[in-house]
């Protein structure tokens with residue numbers, strides 16, 4: 001089963017183990033985290049993972065991973081940036 005990354009447009013194969021799946025999938029191309037929902041081998045929903053405010057979707061493991069990435073991405077140059085400014089296209 002294939003999913004199109006809505007952030008970079010890359011199409012990647014999730015394999016049969018994701019034919020009935022709901023949760024986070026990481027794009028290997030842009031490292032973006034997608035929330036994917038599939039049923040019977042068909043993609044029902046793809047959207048950027050982690051809505052502001054959170055809806056309880058994040059597992060503790062995913063939260064830890066996101067926190068680690070956030071800390072890693074917080075370069076000194078980004079000090080003063082508005083939290084949640086949505087500047088994903090700045091790069």
Ligand SMILES: [Zn+2]
Pocket residue numbers: 005006007008009010027028029030031032
């Ligand atoms: Zn991507």
